[in-house]
Amino acid sequence: MINIGLESLWADVVDRLKNELSTPSFETWVRSVVPKSLDDNVLTLEVPTEFTRELIAARYTDLMRDLVHNTFGQALDIRIMVAPPKPETVMPKESRSKVSARESQPSEYASRLNPKYTFEAFVVGSSNRFAHAASLAVAEMPARAYNPLFLYGGVGLGKTHLMHAIGHVVLKQDAALRVLYVSAENFTNELINAIQDNKMVPFRNRYRTIDVLLIDDIQFVGGKERTQEEFFHTFEALHGAHKQIVISSDRPPKDIQYLEERLRSRFEWGLITDIQPPDLETRMAILSKKAQLENLSVPDEVIQFIASKIDTNIRELEGALIRVMAYGSITRQTLTPDLAYEALKDVIHETRKKVITIRLIQEEVARHFDLRVEEFKAKKRTKAVAHPRQIAMYIARELTDASLPKIGEEFGGRDHTTVMHACEKVLRDRTQDPQLNQTIQTLIKRIESH
Numbered sequence: 001m002i003n004i005g006l007e008s009l010w011a012d013v014v015d016r017l018k019n020e021l022s023t024p025s026f027e028t029w030v031r032s033v034v035p036k037s038l039d040d041n042v043l044t045l046e047v048p049t050e051f052t053r054e055l056i057a058a059r060y061t062d063l064m065r066d067l068v069h070n071t072f073g074q075a076l077d078i079r080i081m082v083a084p085p086k087p088e089t090v091m092p093k094e095s096r097s098k099v100s101a102r103e104s105q106p107s108e109y110a111s112r113l114n115p116k117y118t119f120e121a122f123v124v125g126s127s128n129r130f131a132h133a134a135s136l137a138v139a140e141m142p143a144r145a146y147n148p149l150f151l152y153g154g155v156g157l158g159k160t161h162l163m164h165a166i167g168h169v170v171l172k173q174d175a176a177l178r179v180l181y182v183s184a185e186n187f188t189n190e191l192i193n194a195i196q197d198n199k200m201v202p203f204r205n206r207y208r209t210i211d212v213l214l215i216d217d218i219q220f221v222g223g224k225e226r227t228q229e230e231f232f233h234t235f236e237a238l239h240g241a242h243k244q245i246v247i248s249s250d251r252p253p254k255d256i257q258y259l260e261e262r263l264r265s266r267f268e269w270g271l272i273t274d275i276q277p278p279d280l281e282t283r284m285a286i287l288s289k290k291a292q293l294e295n296l297s298v299p300d301e302v303i304q305f306i307a308s309k310i311d312t313n314i315r316e317l318e319g320a321l322i323r324v325m326a327y328g329s330i331t332r333q334t335l336t337p338d339l340a341y342e343a344l345k346d347v348i349h350e351t352r353k354k355v356i357t358i359r360l361i362q363e364e365v366a367r368h369f370d371l372r373v374e375e376f377k378a379k380k381r382t383k384a385v386a387h388p389r390q391i392a393m394y395i396a397r398e399l400t401d402a403s404l405p406k407i408g409e410e411f412g413g414r415d416h417t418t419v420m421h422a423c424e425k426v427l428r429d430r431t432q433d434p435q436l437n438q439t440i441q442t443l444i445k446r447i448e449s450h
């Protein structure tokens with residue numbers, strides 16, 4: 001028998017798990033576990049969802065057993081149970097009575113969700129596994145798993161798809177819940193209309209009585225003060241009432257320009273998770289799934305060919321499949337990799353031809369820091385310009401074949417030693433500053449996928 005209390009034993013296991021697991025895995029899975037009892041060498045744990053139970057059982061129980069064994073020299077059995085729903089997830093009586101009044105409305109909410117964007121249709125690979133798991137947890141336990149959930153990643157990588165999938169699962173569990181999907185742009189437009197038409201009260205009522213708010217492309221609110229102000233109060237009202245908020249963006253909160261600090265910090269309250277471009281296997285799986293969902297029969301070699309040629313954006317990947325299918329059907333030819341090549345010649349050619357120029361880098365970096373390219377070429381040395389300029393020089397050195405003098409020339413005729421120092425400095429800072437490192441990675445990805 002292990003001679004130690006439940007709490008101390010679990011604290012010890014948690015400590016060790018922290019060292020063994022990556023931070024996201026630890027935060028997502030271990031943090032939600034509650035130790036319940038320790039009897040007869042059986043440690044019973046409670047987790048919030050069936051999904052978490054399965055995942056922990058499959059991935060972490062062996063590790064936990066080993067950790068206990070190593071520390072206390074005793075074998076222990078681990079049982080994992082799903083916690084019964086907490087009272088606050090049961091709808092309060094008062095709102096139950098409102099359900100019938102609301103029942104006429106869910107269709108309006110549901111209708112904003114694309115029926116094709118479900119979890120079943122979403123292919124999971126290493127690039128999106130974490131975002132998928134977090135979305136599923138949120139969908140199963142709105143406002144109890146992570147709040148807000150912040151999903152970010154490049155264009156066309158499945159953020160919207162995951163948000164809609166969350167909406168579908170929530171509504172499947174309780175059709176009376178108000179699930180609202182809205183892009184930040186539409187939120188802004190609706191706000192402008194409400195201000196103009198003197199309809200702020202209905203606007204606020206609408207947004208502050210939602211159960212699950214899915215807001216897409218939040219980076220759009222950067223620099224829009226009135227929208228941020230209104231969204232801040234919406235966020236506070238919903239979060240304070242234990243309602244779920246899911247936010248998507250093309251970049252992490254810290255990289256959104258001109259975002260109020262109070263919003264940025266709130267976006268970081270819950271869980272932030274990224275979606276990366278999928279690897280070849282995942283791209284092939286996505287194409288196969290798409291073909292299967294659309295009842296198309298596509299030979300494996302064709303799927304492989306398309307997946308190997310289009311490698312950054314899933315929307316383009318799907319577009320390529322449709323293009324190949326259409327080409328095959330119009331020309332009445334069998335689908336082969338050669339035919340796929342013919343159909344995609346222009347697209348593939350474009351990607352091959354694509355050259356990264358210093359100008360492109362300057363544009364992207366300038367856009368990110370809200371500067372003008374000309375400012376990179378000017379003499380100005382203020383930090384607000386000098387730092388982004390150094391980053392742009394560094395990226396130019398990394399992504400192009402241009403020599404140091406050539407880069408100097410493109411940055412307003414600067415000396416090659418200036419460029420060299422800039423590159424060395426950014427490289428050094430990058431290894432010490434994770435935020436800067438992330439910014440550079442985001443910029444490089446954006447430039448490469450241009």
Ligand SMILES: Nc1ncnc2c1ncn2[C@@H]1O[C@H](COP(=O)(O)OP(=O)(O)OP(=O)(O)O)[C@@H](O)[C@H]1O
Nearest residue numbers: 121122123154155156157158159160161286314315
């Ligand atoms: N893992 C996946 N499995 C299956 N389909 C996917 C996956 N990821 C993305 N897709 C599909 O790719 C297309 C683009 O995805 P989506 O619109 O969700 O991207 P996004 O990240 O929101 O892009 P944007 O930044 O342009 O808003 C959709 O048709 C979606 O169904």
